[in-house]
Amino acid sequence: MQKRIITVSELNEYLKMLFEYDEVLRNIYIKGEISNFTNHYKTGHFYFSLKDAGGSVRAVMFRGNASKLKFMPENGMRVIVGGRVSVFPRDGQYQIYVDVMEPDGIGALYLAYEQLRAKLEKEGLFAASRKRPLPKLPQRIGIVTSPTGAAIRDMLHIAGRRFPAAEIVLYPALVQGADAPASIMRGIRYFNVKKAADVLIIGRGGGSIEDLWAFNDENLVRTVAASEIPIVSAVGHETDFTLCDFAADLRAPTPSAAAELVVPDRAELAAYLKQLDERISLGMSRKLSRSRDRLAVLASSRTLTDPMAVIDDKRMALMMEERALHTRMERILEAKRAAFQYKTAKLEALNPLAVVARGYSTVFDRRGVLVKSTAQLETGDRISVSLADGKVYALVDKIESDHIQEGDQDGGKKEENV
DSSP: OOOOOOOHHHHHHHHHHHHHHOHHHHSEEEEEEEEEEEEETTTTEEEEEEEOSSOEEEEEEOHHHHTTOSSOOOTTOEEEEEEEEEEETTTTEEEEEEEEEEESSSOHHHHHHHHHHHHHHHHTTTOGGGOOOOOSSOSEEEEEEOTTSHHHHHHHHHHHHHOTTSEEEEEEOOOSSTTHHHHHHHHHHHHHHHTOOSEEEEEEOOOOTTTTGGGGOHHHHHHHHHOSSOEEEEESSTTOOOHHHHHSSEEOSSHHHHHHHHSOOHHHHHHHHHHHHHHHHHHHHHHHHHHHHHHHHHHTSHHHHOHHHHHHHHHHHHHHHHHHHHHHHHHHHHHHHHHHHHHHHHHHHTOHHHHHHTTOOEEEETTSOBOOSGGGOOTTOEEEEEETTEEEEEEOOOEEEOOOOTTOSSTTOEEEOO
16 A cells, blocks of 8 residues: 655645634634733734643734733733634644633723723822812813713703803713714813813713723823813713723712812802801901000000100100210210320320420530430530520530540540630
């Protein structure tokens, strides 16, 4: 018998054909745990393995189907996948080509919601520190919602009844479906660019999680968080929570409650203003009463009832001050006078004229130089003698010196005659 020999490629192609013609393998659902997950960002394809306690199988989910998922697959996540099983001829390995995927035991939308909520919360978009207070008395209220739903009618009715002075501006938007997030974002941007409102309300009436899903859109949530105008999120009923609720400055349980939160109640405001008026009136009455009492005290004071007595008191005080000042000045002058006399006496003792007055005189040569020694003069010099009452001019006739010279026999006296 002749052997039939085939190539490896032919074998793999044959096995692929068997797999693809098998009715069970052409449309099969398998559950397992994801492992070795890879998100190929360049192509958008998902590559992973499904495993259970007894084995594992390779799987791939191409971009077209992966883009439709509401959640992001992760390692360790238990899922149910649907698709076909086939052989990849190049490697000779079979794998599951996944068309659909859903979490095992939990809804896909709920899983997507939790994943995005955790991501945005980690970024700080829901932080309480980012929340801004609503204006106390808004002049213009912007509402982004469907113009035909019951929500807008309820909000208009409540806002008009509570605070008719506020202007309501409606931006019609889709609130359900794939185009709803972009429509709501356009409304938010319109009010921010135009500065057309003091506060915004976004929302809609109740519905299923699918109906409210537009308010979980990541781009819309980021737009709400970035709004310069405070936003109140009012989506669904009290038990419904969307990601826009967390990003908004305030969450209202219903659209009707949102209208009550953004505007004050006219009756309550009137009562508050009345209370303020009463408090101001009472405060003014008390202040006037205290002022009257003080005026009465001042009016009965001695300054106003007997002004001359006050003037006399001031006059006596001034006289006492004058006496004290005079006494102090006398003491100062006496001290200055004694110091002057002391210094005058010292100068008088040093005055050469005082010596002359006692019988002494001073001699000056013809140049006016004081003569202190006989050595400064010669016979025939002209001199001037200063006396107490005038001057005498003379001619030197004779000089006698008391200077002792070596060899003198007569006691050192020296005479010179003209």
